[in-house]
Amino acid sequence: MTNYADVDTFDTFPKCLAENARRFPGDIAMREKEFGIWNHFTWADCLTEVRRLALGLAAIGVKRGDVVAILGKNRPEWLWSEYAAHAIGAMSMGVYQDSMNAEVAYLLTYTEVSVVMAEDEEQVDKLLEIADQVPSMRHIVYFDPRGMRKYSDPRLINAADLRAKGDDLAAAEPGRFDAEVALGKGTDVAILCTTSGTTSNPKLAMLESGRFLRHCRSYLRADPKSAGDNYVSMLPLPWIMEQVYAVAQPLICRNIVNFVEEPETMMADMREIGPHFVLLAPRMWEGIAAEVRSRMMDSTPFKQKMFDFGMKLGMKALDEGRRSWLADLLLFSALRDRIGFSFLKSAATGGAALGPDTFRFFLAMGVPLRQIYGQTELSGAYTVHQNGDIDFDSVGIPFDDTQIRIDNADANGVGEIVARTDGMFSGYYKSPETSVADLIDGDWLKTGDAGYIKPANQHLVVIDRMKDLATTALGVRFSPQFIENKLKFSPFIAEAVILGSERPYLSAIICIRFSIVSKWAEQRAIAFTNYTNLSAQEQVYELLRAEVEKVNATLPEPQRIRKFLLLYKELDADDGELTRTRKVRRGVINDKYGDIIAAVYGDRDMVPVDAVITFQDGTTTRVKTDLKVIQLLPAPEAALVAAE
Secondary structure, X not given: OOOXXXXXXXXXXXXXXXXXXXXXXXXXXXXXXEOOEEEEEEHHHHHHHHHHHHHHHHHOOOOOOOEEEEXXXXXXXXXXXXXXXXXXXXXXXXXXXXXXXXXXXXXXXXXXXXXXXXXOHHHHHHHHHHHHHOOOOOEEEEOOOOOOOOOOOOOEXXXXXXXXXXXHHHHHOOOHHHHHHHHOOOOOXXXXXXXXXXXXXXXXXXXXXXXXXXXXXXHHHHOOOOOOOEEEXXXXXXXXXXHHHHHHHHHHHOOEEEXXXXXXXXXXXXXHHOOOEEEEOHHHHHHHHHHHHHHHHXXXXXXXXXXXXXXXXXXXHHHOOOOOHHHHHHHHHHHHXXXXXXXXXXXXXXXXXXXXXXXXXXXXXXXXXXEEEEEHHHOEEEEEOEOOEXXXXXXXXXXXXXXXXXXOOOOOOOXXXXXXXXXXXXXXXXXXXXXXXXXXXXXXXXXXXXXXXXXXXXOEEEEEEOOOOEEOOOOOEEOHHHHHHHHHOOOOEEEEEEEOOOOOOEEEEEEEOHHHHHHHXXXXXXXXXXXXXXXXXXXXXXXXXXXXXXXXXXXXXXXXXXXXXXXXXXXXXXXXXXXXXXXXXXXHHHHHOHHHHHHHOOOOOEXXXXXXXXXXXXXXXXXXXXXXXXXXXXXXXXXXXXXO
């Protein structure tokens, strides 16, 4: 049995941290790359940092039950701030660092935040711009002092000064930190975690430290990790699964959390570390697969043939339940090394569905990829694939602390997924009525997802959100997400939205993957100026037509895409079109692009657009273009009859 921490005894994050520092003071807990150099921090270093920050927060008036917000990129200081808040009985709330001002203001005002731990000048500027909307915000602590000399706002505190205040308090009350940590209980709410918010402002799930740690321990039994194993933290820390992988699990199993220098250096930094475990969002897996295929576009004809031959061997071996040593020798070993996956023991994807085609691509490559599934309210994932038991259509089997059932199932066994785990949340912050509405039979969570359990292997299959399952006007049922994932396996397609609910047939709005399509266009001497101009090129439409037709060939005839168009811009979370975890907000799409959708289902083959795009820095640009509607297949005969 792996030597995991006793989370029943050490039932809060600071207690686990203190125990690790006591037993393994010199072991590396974290690394961070800065100016090209990997700096490491031991468990003793981490405890020292947390003690200083925690007492500093106490010195400026943070009390038990207060909310401390954290805003910035993935850094050791992020984790130390969270542990420090918990040490003095405060709740932590992570805020996505790319959130727009209105989103940040909403969260800080709703939770009546007293202190925000901010990374740098960029985040400080954001907070000062909304400060008048957040009267509860007394202090803004910043860690990176670069560019901060010109600021004189009394709410600003340099983290170095906060640490000094902590040192003063430690000198005045030597036992204060240990006493505060001892006061913490596993039943205390430690984390306020934002839900995905696909339809409205996010809710805040209240997560108790004891339940959260116990559920993370059950995850480790399903997907074991060991002391010294490397994990690279790349997904936003406010997301529930990064809280599991980077914040909680390392306290239990003592694996090393590594922080890359910048998002742009992610792949190079990951290759230097050679992680044993990775957790990437579906869009990142799709992006890596697209980049691999894109690079093959630039290679010689011989290398392209070798790639195709190796993939064919790998896919054949995968279908036969084995690995191809020849494909590994010719292609996959070098490919895994190139992207930093040589030492992987386990790789996971979650947050949204990953298409089976992308899943198969990585498994054939020898990447031990597993689907996970869960909700913020249940402390994250609670199903995973096991070694030797991979089912491309499923999300695996439940952890040993999890129960799953299907409610209101139809004749095919498809119904709403309902689940409970040891990590059950204790309600939504300031919203008891919503909490009760999402629970059934006391402690079962209604997930809102449609799915079924395969009788043969007890794997859970997730089809789509219940509210997103759709039926055409002719009675054809379909899952938009399933078809969208098939489209996104193409290296040329970044996002897709399938239309057709209560319409006579299916259509698609497609966003090109600019980095790949632009390279494709340059190779063919196709002139373009920007995203909008490139997506309107005749050759690009023909390229995408071929990609959609490939997907159509794999779908039942009634579910095939009859028409599509290429959108003039990328879908963006800042515009409310996607959640921060890249889930499509279908209601927003239907409202925002209602005229375009109406034109797709009309007789028009061209849609004029005159729109203003607002960038993250507040600048705007006007877009005037024509979107071409491409008809791939005739409308179903029944629809034609109805139209007549």
